[in-house]
Amino acid sequence: MHPAHSPTPTDLQRLVEEGMPGTLAALGALVRIPGIAWPAFDQSALQRSAESVAALAEATGAFDEVRILRAPIPGTAEQGQPAVLATRAARRGAPTVLLYAHHDVQPPGDDALWDSPPFEPTVRDGRLYGRGAADDKAGIMTHIAAVTALREAAGEDFPLGLALFVEGEEEYGSRSFANFLAENRDALAADVIVVADSGNWDSDTPALTVSLRGNARFTLRVRTLAHASHSGMFGGAVPDAMMALVKTLSTLWHDDGSVAVEGMTARDADTPEYGEQTLRDEAGLLQGVDPAGRGEILGRIWNQPSITVTGIDFTSVAAASNTLAPEVTVVVSARVAPGQDAAAAYEAVRTHLMTHAPFGAQLEFSDVDLGNGFLVDTSGWAVAAVREAFAEGYGAEPVDIGVGGSIPFIADLVREFPDAQILVTGVEDPHSRAHSPNESLHLDTFRHAILSEAVFLASANARATGAAGPGRG
Template sequence: MTSPAQPSASNPPSDRDAAILETAASGIPAALSDLGRLVRIPGMAWPAFDQTQLERSAEAVAALATGTGVFDEVRVLRAAIPGTDEQGQPAVLAKRAARNGRPTILLYAHHDVQPPGDDALWETPPFEPTVRDGRLYGRGAADDKAGIMSHIASIRAVSEVLAGDLDLGIAMFIEGEEEYGSRSFAQFLSDNKEALRADAIVVADSGNWDSVTPGLTVSLRGNARFTLRVRTLDHASHSGMFGGAVPDAMMATVRMLATLWNEDGSVAVEGMTERDAPTPDYTEETLRDEAGLLPGTSPIGNGTILSRIWNKPSVTVIGIDATSVAAASNTLLPEVTVVISARVAPGQTGQEAYEALQAHLRANAPWGAELTFTDPDLGDGFLVDTSGWAVALTRDAMRDGYDATPVDLGVGGSIPFIADLVREFPEAQILVTGVEDPYSRAHSPNESLHLDTFRHAVATEALLLARMNDVVR
């Protein structure tokens, strides 16, 4: 497979590239309008929420795909959740066959979103798209409905400019349960393997170095999330009558969880590994600004800041079931349940990290506390092979779409299903891109999309599609 020479940073873009950029820019208002309509649909895959909203969301995405006019077929499909009698959430699969020896690119994003959390923490309603100060606010505005619209808008631009000369094969897979663990993802890939087969896969679910500098994600941490129940009593007891002689579950839980970290906050779990790799310069001041660290709070860990986020493990307690403050009484708690979420350094499997965490917690359970581990959700990290032709095309498209040199990024978060893509399509080149910037606040109140970043992301992907159309297999 060969690719044409790309314009260098010092050369002006070709007439076709200029037309692509102009057309992509002119399509941004329509793309943002469509994005706003998607944001208004509260599609959350958790069973506690109205599941018909996910069906609405999938149908809306399918209509957008159909409206591009480039796909041979567009379907809304579900796949079984392995090991259960359940079906996964609705996903959209669109397919256009390659012509005249051109390659096929698979475009991925997801249409489900995180729950909004406490509405009182939002400055504007979470499902009412609102523009202020150059950003579009709303749940899913960045993660990941903007990823969907970057695909749609770039396809619109390329199909308008190339018209009958568009020979590139395009598959589009818009998942409906990424925020809920992609439980049917692997089965969906297996069920639709031929329709999804591609030479390159763009996963538009990551971020950028900053709002003006594009990033190509080349490493991802894995994850190991699980629920832990801690029991010390078979019933609640009076804390005054027995306190001081009887350990309650909260006391045992606090003591045990504290052993997960060293004094500096780094992970103290034997068997959880680190990756040794260089990182770009990144200051504590930048960390404080982007993460919202309070003035009197210090960072944790050791080594360079980005090594702590990209190449080392982390452990976070993300949920706890215990007596609420409002219902507090003078009682020794018989049991406490916590949810632990660990991020796993690239190069170690989620299973290995989970086993290390279990062994550590069992070894450090005080006073013989009874531990029960359930609901493990495990995912492996990912390291990109950056030597492929599609990676080179992507970097060039980023440079020209943003008018800035792209940065190779590691990401502290996880996209576990990429391991499924690699397993199912080992020959495909994986390109992890995104429309988020460090202030997007994905998963948090006041999630937002930086509008200029979105414009550049659409321009980048449109250029990439056009240039891939020149590749002959």
């Protein structure tokens, strides 16, 4: 079928449904590739993953060119991980839409905590389990399937310009992202940027992410001794590094768990109703354990800062001995309220720790990673169009949400493409457990997400005017 550039939602729904077996098979094949950007893991898997994504982009028949590219990492002689860049020039004054996702995944962690192998896609109770099944290989396949449906419905000569950018190091900090944008700016220039790396209100209700917290992550080393000593002989007079660390870190929070760092700010904004029982259900909070923080629950997650210790180098339980440790190293991850500069938040945390370190303990800071938060301008045509597309694709009115997590590279997109409208979407639901064991994708949500994006692309395609327009039109 090749109607003149105006496929209906019914056309698109039929094509999406017909394509679902192939879409799910392709997603399963991607999940089987353990593409992890951490240097300790097999880096050849990322190349295989990029090649698989490039082949999928080629198979859509929609792109003029598909390439696998790398960009240098600032301040090093290294190249970043392989990214896929597929482009299609706009025709007849149509806008250009850039579709973003990432093909790298988080490390699986302890395999024993998974109910099925992390890199063996497994369907149970309407969900597909596997590392990357939701974050973010489903995002890739949402783009691929939506573009395929548009091309089949609108014909090969549809006017909409497209760029597909699938990076390979988002989970490792998108270290070459800014350079990649700069080196490929013309190919990536777009009127609308769709970032498929967020979530929904629930498995039935779509959401547009309109705010994201920033991040300030760093490594902290605490030292108190020139060498280890016997804890029985010197304990009580000598402060070891663990004692100093525990006392220092404890000052970061008030007794209720809210952040106690002077200089870290909160954003004042209304949030939807969200009860404690919902939090317990979605987060797995144990009975008898109280929530942390103060104020409305979603306000704590979306609009207030948080601080988490995410890693520690210290003697294991199995190797414990009666020893005063000379040093301890931890990773501290701070989430920064939307609207606060991440560098200012980091400096506030750093100053706080230096001020509160007991016994004159020596503190060293390294591996600082900063990313600003994001607030979406909801006034453009693309936001209205995507909301309509969500309602069509899900059969439910969408909700505007904030997200407690961070997508720091969005600040790079805003800097490089200040006039582009940015839409943060996704396929995850509150039970997806991204970054955790038993990560999963709700399959009906996945179907709805594909149809919604196809409807949105069709509406953007219908904006062709026949004359040169913005972007690459």
